[in-house]
Amino acid sequence: MSEHPARTLPRPFTLHWGRGHIVEEVACSGLYHEPAIQLLQFEDGRLQIRFCYYDHEGRFQRSPLIVGEEELAGLRAALAKAPPSALPAATTGGVRCR
DSSP states (O other): OOOOOOOOEEEEEEEETTTEEEEEEEEEEOHHHHEEEEEEETTSOOEEEEEEEOTTTSEEEEOOOOOOHHHHHHHHHHHHSOOOOOOHHHTSSSOOOO
């Protein structure tokens, strides 16, 4: 499994509930797709994490992300190589899930 070349950051995104920029991303190439973990920063400053994937031609896919052991290992390796992140700030917002 090879590493995907870095995409340009930051780059814009638009969702039904807001827009902003992808400010951080790690990804790896798997057999069927390129799973990614992205840190999204909305225009109002909120940070959220998105788990997604691209096809091997680099096109964003809107289907559910399904990963196997090899992709998880690839993402783990990509995270280990990534510089320190704003990710901790995105995970300490006190949100409670039911």
